[in-house]
Amino acid sequence: MPASITLEDAGLFQMVCQLGGISHPPGYPLFTSICQFALPPFGSSVLAGNMLSAIFASLACMVIYSCIHQMTSSMTTAVVVSLSYGFSATFWSQALIIEVYTLAVLGYVVCWRLLLAYSAKGNERYIYLAAFTFGLCLSNHWPLMVLSTPALVLGLWPKIGEFLNQLKRPIVWVLILLCFFAGLTPYATILFTPSPEIALIGEVSSVRELVPYIARSHYDVIDNQTVAGFSDKLGYLMWLTGETAQQLGIVALPVVLVGMYAGWHHFPKWMTLQLVVLLLGTTVLLAMLLNFSSEPLYHATYKPYPIIAYLPMAVWFGLGLNFLFERLHLTQAIKVLVSVVAVVSIGMGNLAQNDRHTDNWVEQHGIDVLESLPRNALYLASDSFEVGVLGYLNKVVGIRPDIELRSPDNQFFSNRLTQPFTSIEDQTEVLRDFLVHTERPFFAAGLKLEPAEYWGGYHRGGPPPLTSVVRNSKMDTAADRLLDQYDHSASLDAIEFNVVFQRLVQFTRQYVRLALTSTLTEGEGHRLDRLQRTFPGRLATLEMLLPENRAGAKPVLHEIAMEGLSDIPWQATRASHALMFEFAGHISLLPPADPESAKIFFSESTRLYPLESNKSFRVLTQLEKNQNN
Structure with a gap:
């Protein structure tokens, strides 16, 4: 578990929880209400916020155990399912940082457990409790819960006739709705947060403002990108297929398949259907609803979303082991030993990516x-x-x-x-x-500030007087640390890589400008050389040198561009890919000009990033006009 602040929403949640305020849409009021009560006594500790997610995760695993024991009457299977899910890649990753996802899982499995109890006993009180819990779940992360709801509804199937008969009584409807809306009351805390210290849009003072906030209308541009198309949906589905397969480790897949077979042939069909629908909810259905570019940065952003959908993988894994145990007629001692080895193997397989105790x-x-x-x-x-x-x-x-x-x-x-x-x-x-x-x-x-004075890692915009660049020795060590991170960038996810990428661009701008305007020391020259061996460093170097239009520079610039195109990191964005091709196109037009090569580079740039903001479109159009004339 990291003891220092991390990326994504960690800093924002820490501020909202410690200082008070409103989290980003949809607000996550259940989570923020809990953390605003629980965290302040611990001061500014990052660990306290991270531990909150770990507590929710532990409680979720306990409830999962209860659900599986209710379904299978097997303590061994229940332990295997709860622990294998606890050690699954995505769930484990979210249990280590301050986030809303383990609370979302906890809410879902509590609803699941209540509906299982209703299916077994037919007592109306479980429906009322489930309605209240469902409302609380919507008060935490409603998109995940809504996408997972069809699977919950299938849990009513064993008692569907009795349930429909109960709904004929108006009092049942009234109590269900009262319990449901009681679960939504955390949203009222958003309305009653005057002058929040931290909030995306400031105070939300009316229902008219609250509804679009909850609906996440502020994220329409992100969720519906012009550059995205049907191929992006397919790309996302392919990525999700790999992610799903890797949750418990590839070696667990055969057992999962056995579990699917066992579930279909040895348990009620509605149970298998329920698990399949749950798996598809925040995977396939989500991919069809969203319209964003399928690339590593957005994959990393949405990586936690299928966290509930991955639960069936653990269930099938447990059912598969149990089926094999029964077919092989193993003793109880051997069953326990194999179960322990299986769970430990899953944990060890996912340990490397979730060991973040030195992540600072x-x-x-x-x-x-x-x-x-x-x-x-x-x-x-x-x-x-x-x-x-x-x-x-x-x-x-x-x-x-x-x-x-x-x-x-x-x-x-x-x-x-x-x-x-x-x-x-x-x-x-x-x-x-x-x-x-x-x-x-x-x-x-x-x-972007104009005019700008490069300080390394950032730039100054004023007030004047400004020079084009300054030496900022306090940031030199920071540059070296980021370069060390880049040297091990294979272990960085796309969000972490993007942070390193953007900062290295800033450092390269500073050092290229220093090289153009002064004599570098030996240490500065070494640092510039390290920067220019990185993809962001090459991009920034070309950005700075192309406008200089120095005679005889084409061979050097061409070499930088070709090295950049041959060494594009897997985490890099489409936009950065396209920009490198754009620069290569401009270099091809330097004397002696090679218009045909330039057209190839510009065309590839527009293919990768087909937005009007891509300057390659304008240059490509001009080249085609010149060719026709």
Whole structure:
């Protein structure tokens, strides 16, 4: 379990839980209500927030044990299923960090257990408790719960006739609805959070504002990308197939298949159908609903979503082992021994990717950035690292309280200049006016500032006077640490890689500018060489050198581009792929020009990133016009 802050939503949840506020849509009010009560006594400890997820995970495994024991009457099978799911790749990863997913699993399996109890006894109270729990689940992560609901409904099948008869009584409807809406009451906490310190859009003061917030309408652009098409859906399904197969390890797959056979032939058909529908809910169905680019960065973003859908894999694994035990007529002692070995094997197989006790590079880089800024600096935080990690370190831990963090798009922090619903043009104008009149030195990494002074890892925008670049010795060590991370980038997921990528681009811009305007020391030359051996470093080098248009530079630039195209990391985005091809196209047009090669490069760039913002379209159109003339 990491003892320092991590990426994705960890920093944001830590701030919301420690400082109060509203989490990003849909708000996750059940989770934030619990953590805002439980975490403050532990101060700024990251471990306390991470332990909360671990507690939810442990409780979920206990309930899973109860469910499987109810279904199979086998203690061994119940233990195997609960522990194998506990050690499954995705569930384990989410049990280590402050997140909403283990609570989502806990809520789902509690509903499942209550419906199993109803199927066994037919007592109405289990339906009322299930309705209340279902409402609570929707108050935590409603998209996962809604996609998993069809499987829950199938749990009513053994008592469907009795259930329909009970629904003929109006009082049953009334009590079910009362319990359900009681479970939704955590959403009221969003309405009753005035002037939140941390919130995506600020205060949500009316039901009219609450509904689109819960509906996640603010993420429509992310969930429906222009670049995405049907091939992306297929790509996502193929990726999900591999992810599903790897949850318990590839060697467990034969046992899972045996379990599917055993479940179909030795248990009620509705149970197998329930597991299949659950597996398809946040995998196939989710892939069909979403419309985003199928590439590693978005795979990593949505990686936790199928966490509930992976539960059937553990169930089938347990059923498969039990079926083999019975066919082989093994003694109880051998059954226990084999079960222990099987569960330990799953745990050992997933240990390497989930052993994060030394995972501190994200927090260290955040500290490096904050400590390197001049006194009373203003930092414009744009991405999840800057908002989440820098925000947590600055506002919760209290590192560099003299620094002010602001969001250029007026999100998350309470010191917004205008409402985030304001048009982009108006927000840009308000920010520009603010920066013109501020006396504080201001900095950014994700936001382009003009004119810009490169400081390494970020750049300064003002107030003047500015030079094109400065030596910032406090960030040199940070650059070396990130380069070390890049050298071991095979172990980084796409989100972590993207953070390293963006920062190395900034460092390369600084060092290339230093090389163009001054004489580098031996240490600086070595650092620049390391930077230019990375894919982001090559991109940034070409970005800086192409506009220089220096005579005789084409062979060197061509070599950099070809090295970049031959060494594209698997985590790199389509946009960065396309940009390298675009640069290669521009290099081909340098004297002596090679228009045919340029067209090939520009065409590949547009294929990879077919958006109008891709400048290759304009150049390609011009080349075709010139050819026709």
